[in-house]
Amino acid sequence: MASVMYALLLCLTAGALSVVQGEDPYLFFTWNVTYGTISPLGVPQQAILINGQFPGPNINSTSNNNIVLNVFNNLDEPFLLTWSGIQQRKNSWQDGTLGTMCPIAPGTNFTYRFQVKDQIGSYMYYPVTAMHRAAGGFGGLRINSRLLIPVPYADPEDEYTVMIGDWYTKSHTALKKLLDSGRTMGRPDGILINGKNAKGDGKDEPLFTMKPGKTYKYRVCNVGFKNSLNFRIQGHPLKLVEMEGSHTVQNTYESLDVHLGQCFSLLVTADKERKDYYMVASTRFTKTVLTGKGIIRYENGNGPASPELPEAPVGWAWSLNQFRSFRWNLTASAARPNPQGSYHYGKINITRTIKIVNSASRVNGKLRYAINGVSHVESETPLKLAQYFGVADKVFKYDTIQDEPPATVEDKVTLAPNVVNQTFRDFVEIIFENHEKSIQSWHLDGYSFFAVAIEPGRWTPEKRKNYNLLDGVSRHTIQVFPKSWAAIMLTFDNAGMWNVRSEQPERRYLGQQFYVSVLSPARSLRDEYNLPETTQLCGIVKDLPKPPPYSA
Template identity: 70%
Template sequence: MGSCSRLIFAAFSLWLAVVATAEDPYLFFEWNVTYGTISPLGTPQQGILINGDFPGPEINCTSNNNIVVNIFNNLDEPFLLTWAGIQNRKNSWQDGTPGTMCPIPPGQNYTYKFQVKDQIGSYIYFPTTSLHRASGGMGMLKVHSRELIPVPFDKPTADVAILLGDWYNKDHKTLKRILDSGRSIGKPDGIQINGNSGRIGDPGEPLISMVPNKTYRLRVCNVGMRLSVNFRVQGHTMKLVEMEGSHTVQNTYDSMDIHVGQCMSVLVTANREPKDYYFVASTRFFKQTLTSVAAIRYSTGKGFASPDLPPPPPENNNAVPWSISQFRSFRWNLTASAARPNPQGSYHYGKINITRTIKLANSRQVIDRKLRYAINGVSHMDPETPLKLAEYYGMADRVFQYDLVKDEPPQDVKVVVAPSVKNGTFRNFVEIIFENQENTVQTWHLDGYSFFAVAIEEGKWGPEKRSNYNLEDAVSRHTVQVYPNSWAAVMLTLDNAGMWNLRSDMRERAYLGQQLYLSIVSPEHSLRDEYNLPPTQVLCGIVKGKPNLALYT
């Protein structure tokens, strides 16, 4: 890192520290992004490290904290991080997607600044450029409740981050070349758990050491590329307490499905015979079951974990019904406090009239002998100029066309490859239907928002299906899974002005077009609704060299 960059960051930090005397607390981080050798499945390969680590550093913060992360890109490629699930109210400039920001060039740095606002829970950060996510560069962001806001469970003895998911032994550059050549990257090679893949009898270092009769919080996130995972703890039950920023009704489970991009917190109590046990992760909805284990060790224990692993959920014809049943058991805890003192259930979403229904269907198609994925017949591609910057400078018509994606899937199966931006009306209450006619599980994520996942069912959606919606206590979250030949419905208010990425959380599918951007513009163009372009923002494409305009007052 250059001395000039350090001085600039120090001055910036000092300025923010002075400003912060009248604001919520600031937390400062300095991260170096580099290549390094990692072996998640036992095979050495080039990985992406943050401060020398994979997974990267945890961010531990409290609701309303201001987060300042100075990132030095020491890779040989442009790089961006997104903060998945952090709503960045009025501030899509810091969202970390190619549609909103210019990537950090090699050898340069960029300082993210955002506020976690009224959020608690478990979130992840990861790269959105290229296929960098396949090589690492990811970690967990924990947002804790302020002391004055009660949490609906006793403070656990320890709070453990677990990042798991499918993994490829090929590095991101190799996988990118495969996709750019028109082929699929195929099936993963295994499952990693916090950067390791344990085997029965040789699980490596313990994931956690537990004191008998104490309770531990496990925050589990699926950071894989494409596969759903089921996790379970040998000999123990798990109590679900939080999911993607919402406290849940505290049901107990023997095993839990977690889909790509999702996070959840479970409590596990050390109330069994003191010895070793296995934390088990195995793939779901996949022809070949991939399994990895990690040791959970009692501090006073003697004895190895049993090789008899707890069984996974049913597959084949019973897989979808079992998983839908588990989804329906997830309920918002209406008596728990939110990040503010008011209860979570004080927002009665089921009593708001729907002003617009958007039905989105994913598809897969070969175009000019190359594989592409699409939404309603449009396969997104990132232009040289970030979409949000083009819109802000009044140059959108030179970069993209609004509303190529219609509110209904077209009858014509022909796919168009183009930048995809869909208009949304500020503060409208909308219903989004995700319809999946393929034979694989899909996971969808919307930046900048949490939505109410009100229903998932097999078959096709129709208006009559609204009678099956959960309009009382659906969990407020930012991802939703859609099972093969099924649909999912979510509801939300478009009250966060900016441009926000709606994408498949399967990285191959997003890279090849299964994503779009929602443009939510406040008609008042006021700082009350959206921030101006930050003075330090990097400009590129056709807006490079433009003056930094403060359009909102």
């Protein structure tokens, strides 16, 4: 009897502890990264597969879930994944960039541990090492709303992840050699939708199936290399409901421009004739238009998709006007049970303005891309680790770039690790000014920012009167059209080392990126997690003793 009572006491104690701790659910994944042969454009080529899949598997999670993902690198070179758009609070240790982590060595494994805290929406992951993204290794990441937080639309019949992007038939090693030799990668060879391009010969298998009369959510992400893409579905309007973690005003579009690194959630209703239809992705702002197709099939449908594809818009003015139509849904709850519009960002005083100008130059005869005259160079020791171990002065200098770029940023380019020192919790305005003839796309890790304006010409302080200071969408990427500028605003309240980069992998690889160091003066666990025990060390910190951990 005593043993029974003891066992009962243990069970009750364990239950009480679990209630007290109230820990959020864990999701566990094991991924094997390998090479494989694919022929998406009819040419056999080496690809990077995750668990044998191209694109990689979806991560389907819910807000506040803890992700534990063990990655085995079976490639012949170092490999590292980043989680684009995931705001890892206080945890840049798991960000998956070369400035924060050592890459996973061949034949070894590493376990990512992070929480998708207070987020909802459509995101993606991809490799940041070498030119691995040109071989695959990318996929979708969903964060669903918790049941107690209502979404501003009825539950769809099903949800589909759509990875669109331009594609090269050259191997990732050949593309890297081109860049290392000082040349550009050139034009892509085609467009893929979920790793395929329908031939239209009647033998194409459908990517997705819809039941007549039902509504579906399509999570569309541009995971490409060079080009903005216009996405559309034959005969089916697209209702935009979410963009990079924010519920939007639910406008309906015939097509949407999806720029590099961006993700949209769209509602599509199967209310047309029962047959096949093409979903189409085609390049924008290019002389030669590349087009990719995928089949959507109505259940029990009868008939092939029409060969007449819906036309894409022309010119970037159309795309600019579409950007201006995007609005934050101020009446919807987000990941937490409070209205999104309760954060009145337009009433916060700006404490710092950073103007970023991108440029393309030649350094010692080789192509380099720069920001305010500095072209970022990766260091053997990740910047965050050098900072944590107290040897930052041996690896990089702070504030290599200034808040105001030099008058002629193309004249002199410096090659160096590029780190901006940012005061914790300051409210900052960042201006991306594009003097080039090509469109740019920018991403900021660890944060969402308010996209308040995109306009042609050069930015001046007087342009602030044109900002949307009420319902600009909170997101993590923004495009900058040729000879134009874009403005974003945010509070740097997430301590860590965070990457700001071009979403064109070629430009990122050749220097168009920088890091923002956000240190908490308190050095407290309330603001930033300690270095995880499982962290891989490399460079000059490999054999150094670990510093004392932060205290509560």
